[in-house]
Amino acid sequence: MPPSFLPITPTLSTAHSGIPSRLLPKATHAKNLIYNGKTVPDAAPLRRGLPVPQGISKTAFLVAIEELRSALGPDHVTLNDKEVKNGWYMEHPNTHDMMPLFDSEEFIASAVVYPGSVEDVKLIVKWANKHLIPLFPISIGRNLGYGGSAPRVRGSVTIDLGRRMNRILEINADDFTCLVEPGVTFYALHEEIQKRGLGDKMWIDTPDLGGGSVVGNTLDRGVGYTPYGDHWACHSGLEVVLPSVGDDGDVSVFRTGMGALGVGGENTWQCFPYGFGPYNDGIFSQSNFGIVTKMGMTLMPNPGGFESFMYTFANESDLAPLIEIIRPLRISNILENVAQLRHGLQTLSVKGHPRTNYYNGSGPMPDPIIRQHLRSTATGECAWVYYGMSYGPAHIRGHKLSIIDNEFHRIPGCKRIDPATLPADEYFWSRDRIASGTPDLEELKWVNWMPNGAHAAFSPVSPIKGADAEKLYGLAKRRHGEQGLDLMPAFCVGLREMHLIVEIVYDGTDMGMKKRVEKCLRDMIDDAAALGYGEYRTHLALMDQVAGTYNWNDNALMKFNNTLKDALDPNGILAPGRCGIWPKRYRNRGWELKGGETSTEGAGVAPIAGESKI
Ligand code: EUG
Numbered sequence: 001m002p003p004s005f006l007p008i009t010p011t012l013s014t015a016h017s018g019i020p021s022r023l024l025p026k027a028t029h030a031k032n033l034i035y036n037g038k039t040v041p042d043a044a045p046l047r048r049g050l051p052v053p054q055g056i057s058k059t060a061f062l063v064a065i066e067e068l069r070s071a072l073g074p075d076h077v078t079l080n081d082k083e084v085k086n087g088w089y090m091e092h093p094n095t096h097d098m099m100p101l102f103d104s105e106e107f108i109a110s111a112v113v114y115p116g117s118v119e120d121v122k123l124i125v126k127w128a129n130k131h132l133i134p135l136f137p138i139s140i141g142r143n144l145g146y147g148g149s150a151p152r153v154r155g156s157v158t159i160d161l162g163r164r165m166n167r168i169l170e171i172n173a174d175d176f177t178c179l180v181e182p183g184v185t186f187y188a189l190h191e192e193i194q195k196r197g198l199g200d201k202m203w204i205d206t207p208d209l210g211g212g213s214v215v216g217n218t219l220d221r222g223v224g225y226t227p228y229g230d231h232w233a234c235h236s237g238l239e240v241v242l243p244s245v246g247d248d249g250d251v252s253v254f255r256t257g258m259g260a261l262g263v264g265g266e267n268t269w270q271c272f273p274y275g276f277g278p279y280n281d282g283i284f285s286q287s288n289f290g291i292v293t294k295m296g297m298t299l300m301p302n303p304g305g306f307e308s309f310m311y312t313f314a315n316e317s318d319l320a321p322l323i324e325i326i327r328p329l330r331i332s333n334i335l336e337n338v339a340q341l342r343h344g345l346q347t348l349s350v351k352g353h354p355r356t357n358y359y360n361g362s363g364p365m366p367d368p369i370i371r372q373h374l375r376s377t378a379t380g381e382c383a384w385v386y387y388g389m390s391y392g393p394a395h396i397r398g399h400k401l402s403i404i405d406n407e408f409h410r411i412p413g414c415k416r417i418d419p420a421t422l423p424a425d426e427y428f429w430s431r432d433r434i435a436s437g438t439p440d441l442e443e444l445k446w447v448n449w450m451p452n453g454a455h456a457a458f459s460p461v462s463p464i465k466g467a468d469a470e471k472l473y474g475l476a477k478r479r480h481g482e483q484g485l486d487l488m489p490a491f492c493v494g495l496r497e498m499h500l501i502v503e504i505v506y507d508g509t510d511m512g513m514k515k516r517v518e519k520c521l522r523d524m525i526d527d528a529a530a531l532g533y534g535e536y537r538t539h540l541a542l543m544d545q546v547a548g549t550y551n552w553n554d555n556a557l558m559k560f561n562n563t564l565k566d567a568l569d570p571n572g573i574l575a576p577g578r579c580g581i582w583p584k585r586y587r588n589r590g591w592e593l594k595g596g597e598t599s600t601e602g603a604g605v606a607p608i609a610g611e612s613k614i
Contacts, residue, residue: 006035009090012191016166016183017140017211019090019441020191026441027090033352034088034444039451040509043085044104050081051110053134053155055585055605064131065111071123076114076164084108086508089211089444094141094160097150099454099508101518101541106600107150109136109158116164118293121241122251124159125291128573129245132608135159136575137291139182139216142209145457145503146220147540152577153591154601162213165293168192170270176202176299177236177270182292186210186217186439193299203300203437205229210439215295219285220537223492223499225435227391228300229338230494236273237296238281243289243574253293256281270296286537287561288575289568300437303391308432309401312382314413316367319384319473320466323491323498325407327464330493334400337435339388341491345370347379349488349505350427352445363484378422380415387428389435446488447505454508456517458524460533461497468533472500475527480504482523483516499536522595525549540578541600544592547580562587571608 009027010018019027035042052058069077084105086098096108115121128135136156141149151158166183171193180189187210193199205224207217218231228234237259242252254260257275258268273281273296284290313322322341329335348358348370358373359365375381386408390397408414422428430442447453458476462468473489480487485504492499502524506517521542525535529549538546550557561581565572572583582591584606591602 006031012188016162016188017090017092017142017185018187019211020187020439023187023441030352030441030444031088031090033448034453037354037448037451037453042087043083045083046081046105048105050079051105051108051155053110053153053157054601055132055607060131061110061133064127064133068113068124068127071127072113072115072120076116076120077111079111080109089142089144089209089441092142092144092148094138094149094158097148097540099144099148099456100150101456101514101539102598102600103511106154107147107152107540108154109151110155112158112160114160114163118239118241118253121159121161121291121293122253124157125241125243125251125573126245128157129243129571132571132605133157133573134576135243135573136578137161137182139213139219140185140211141216142212143216143220145455145539146537150540152540152543152575152600153586156575159291161291161293162216169294171196171198171299172270173198173201175271176301177296178299179237179270179294179296180214181294182213182215184214186212186214189214190437190439201302203228203302204439205231205234205300206434206437206439208434208443209441211441214297215292218295218297219292221285222537223338223494225338225340225389225431226300226437227336228298231297232285234298235281235295236271236298237269237294238284238292239294240284240290240292243291243569244571255294259296270298283564286579288578288581289564291574305393305397306389306391306436307397307401308387308389308419308428308435309404310379310388310417310419310428310431311386311408312379312415312417313384313386313411314382314415316383318411318413320470322384322386322408322411322466323464323469324466325410326493329404329407330464331496334403335388335493336391336400337389338492338494339386340431341493342385342387343487343489344374344379344382344385345486346446346488346490347385347427348373348377349446349449349486350442351377352448354451355449355486364480364486378426378428379417382415387431387435389432446503449486449505450507452507452509453505455503455505456521456539457537458500458502458504458521458528459535459537460500460524460528461536462500462533464493464496464498469498469500471531472528472533475531476500476502476524479520479523479527483520485516485520518595541593543577543580545594572605 011021012018052061080095134153134156136151137159138149140162162183165181167181169179171178186206205226205228221232238256257273259265371381430440490501535546572585589602
């Protein structure tokens with residue numbers, strides 16, 4: 001479809017998941033680029049029909065759906081029996097993985113349900129236990145590169161929490177905290193703070209793209225780029241609906257931390273995350289133990305000034321000595337935010353042009369070609385680019401920046417790029433906005449590297465050591481070379497560890513390429529595990545493999561998770577398989593994905609013995 005006919009991107013005034021109007025021109029441009037890169041129709045009719053989950057007949061499933069419809073209202077339950085439509089970042093599907101590694105009809109929902117309240121969520125949980133239908137809750141569904149909104153088990157009923165549960169319940173300008181529902185995006189929270197005239201007073205922390213759910217991203221232990229970048233560490237208080245039905249026939253909802261107080265818990269719910277007794281929040285992140293319906297989050301006071309800086313490093317071999325320089329600076333907070341050290345190729349690809357603009361060969365784009373094209377950019381020819389920010393008034397920043405400048409210049413060929421020389425549309429300024437709490441839309445431009453651009457990530461964590469960086473970069477380079485894929489690594493440096501994020505960009509319609517991407521990802525996970533590195537997060541397709549690497553003492557951790565799963569969700573209805581945790585009914589039936597499969601399904605689920613409680 002010619003871009004001029006593309007409908008306008010929904011804004012926050014018309015959709016909870018919409019774009020802030022300040023970013024609408026950017027969204028229009030980004031959407032045009034994406035649609036220009038699509039070589040196949042955006043929507044395709046379902047080839048395999050309604051994806052009914054295993055363990056229930058189609059007839060019984062449709063009867064159950066009618067029951068849910070009459071309980072919640074006909075508009076709040078939709079069957080997924082027509083088509084797969086991929087859309088793009090701002091108008092993404094809530095039914096399947098828009099960036100599939102498998103066939104699009106593998107990680108796919110049978111229906112989507114839209115609760116409007118915690119009571120509705122409880123009702124849905126009761127319904128799922130009665131009919132033994134798997135549920136998959138999403139907040140916004142923009143967990144892109146890790147499966148998006150898609151369920152792990154084919155035919156699960158997606159609970160789209162965000163569409164109707166998207167209130168900002170509180171922004172507390174005294175305590176610098178907020179309380180949000182799952183449908184609040186980083187964009188929406190930022191806009192609301194500006195609207196209330198609090199923008200000069202407080203910042204939010206945002207990931208590279210602002211369309212994600214604050215709750216969803218935090219539960220997935222996502223990362224942002226202000227000093228409040230560790231989202232999980234910055235949250236305070238959850239409200240959770242549990243997945244089982246008690247002996248009294250009711251579904252339990254509870255609050256963690258100070259929110260558990262019988263009287264007045266709201267006072268300190270967002271100020272002190274721990275409360276009394278065991279700290280339970282952890283088991284609801286990257287898990288399938290409960291449905292989070294409210295979350296508290298801390299907000300950052302405006303530090304009184306900020307200044308981005310950017311350095312380039314000439315040689316690939318500068319990586320290890322540079323990381324050694326970064327570690328003490330980061331631990332002592334001279335480097336104050338989760339900075340990014342990116343490979344030059346990512347600086348090129350984020351301009352949003354297809355790879356074919358630069359190179360037509362097969363195999364990874366050769367370094368001399370990358371360097372040649374970087375020469376004519378504002379960044380200049382280099383191997384690595386460091387993006388960081390210093391906070392506080394000028395005299396405070398000056399002290400820190402001079403230390404950083406001296407230290408970085410110990411690497412021969414290091415160059416500080418003067419921001420004053422950079423045009424307003426340079427990617428640097430997007431990093432500048434993000435590191436100062438203003439959500440942006442720039443990052444997704446590198447998906448245009450490939451036609452029908454999709455991406456999946458290899459995301460290992462390691463100490464901030466040169467030797468670790470070299471080993472991880474080395475194995476990624478070797479495995480990308482074997483599969484003929486371009487390597488675009490970025491090191492995101494936390495306080496005492498770093499996340500290496502390797503996003504592989506691929507053609508989502510090219511099954512051969514997808515198989516190479518899967519092989520590359522699986523080989524990197526195995527290589528990393530053999531060297532003592534594990535991933536902090538992964539794609540649905542890779543969760544079993546990654547969970548399997550955390551196997552110390554005869555898989556003691558997974559045994560513990562299984563114990564929790566069986567206790568909290570005896571019928572196994574909540575997000576089976578998420579993060580490698582399979583309910584009893586699914587275990588040992590071949591649901592785990594090890595690599596090379598064409599189907600994501602196992603051989604059935606165990607029936608429940610005895611009578612249903614409902
Ligand atoms: C990015 C960052 C991540 C992640 C996936 C993608 C952005 C890449 C720091 O975490 O998990 C440029």
